[in-house]
Amino acid sequence: MSDGILVIGTRRYSSWSLRGWLAVRLAGLDVREQVIPLADNGETAAIRTISPNGKVPYLEHQGIAVWESLAICEYCAELAPAGLWPADARQRAYARSIASEMHAGFRALRQAMPMNTGRDNRPLADGTTQGIDAEISRIDGIWTEARLDFGAGGPYLFGAAFGMADVMFAPIVSRFLSYGISPSPESQAYMTAVRTHPLVDEWYQKAAQEPKEWRQARFEELA
Ligand SMILES: N[C@@H](CCC(=O)N[C@@H](CS)C(=O)NCC(=O)O)C(=O)O
Known part of the structure; x- marks a missing residue:
């Protein structure tokens, strides 16, 4: 049980x-x-x-x-x-701040680029707006700063452990990969690490096995 x-x-x-x-x-x-x-x-x-x-x-x-x-x-x-949050108080505060920022924000990006694990590296036909670009740039800034300041011990935002901040940003990694967003080299390396994490990969594999009837035109036909 x-x-x-x-x-x-x-x-x-x-x-x-x-x-x-x-x-x-x-x-x-x-x-x-x-x-x-x-x-x-x-x-x-x-x-x-x-x-x-x-x-x-x-x-x-x-x-x-x-x-x-x-x-x-x-x-x-x-x-x-x-610990799924960093042990160090300053890092933990940063991790919680960016996780909250993710939870509360980035609406323009989330609306324009819905997660679709079946879409690969295909930019939006109509391009992005200034608002979306600003959010992409902020996310890139967060990832780059965390990687450079706290990530020396491994490939994730706070080093070796895939923690809650990574969890909150994993669907954004998925979107960036789906819609062909190319952030800084640090962020791109981070995206690869998240996409290839065994749990994220398991999610993708299970998503690919879902019945085709569950697919929705509003996501699949997004140009
Ligand atoms: N703020 C919520 C957002 C959850 C949310 O919007 N979930 C969507 C699916 S990704 C949902 O359940 N929508 C209702 C529906 O599609 O019927 C959270 O952090 O969990």
Whole structure:
């Protein structure tokens, strides 16, 4: 018997689900997974009956309910045997700040470039706006600064450990790869490290196995 359930949406598109799933897997929680195909209109009825905010990811672990990806990250980090936030206070503050910045922001980019794990290196036909470019530049700045200041021990934002800040930015890496965004050399190396992380790769493989009927024209036909 498992300790609960993690409810996620279509892996191909659900960027927030990817964050929750990575956090749960990194913490090693023994929960079963329920994948609910996302509805075309962004209001999936089945999710609304399960999750208090009507969204995925939604976690129930040992009778405790947690929703909102960042809250799930914090819950998992509390339970993780090795720290999923950096041990150093200054680095931890930076990691939490950028994770919160991600959770609350980058709306123009997220709207224009929805996650689609099946799209590879194909820029938007209409190009990007100033607003999107500013967000790309800020993300590139965050990754570059973290890598240069804190990342010496390994390929991730804070070195060897793939932690919660990486979890929060993993779907952005996916978008940059899908839409052919080329940031700084430091950021590009970081993107490769995230994409090839075993858990991220597992997510991509499972996404590729999802039924074709779950695909949505609004994402697939985005030029
Ligand atoms: N702020 C939420 C956002 C979650 C979210 O928007 N999830 C989307 C899927 S990626 C969702 O459940 N949308 C409702 C739907 O498609 O029915 C979080 O951090 O978890």
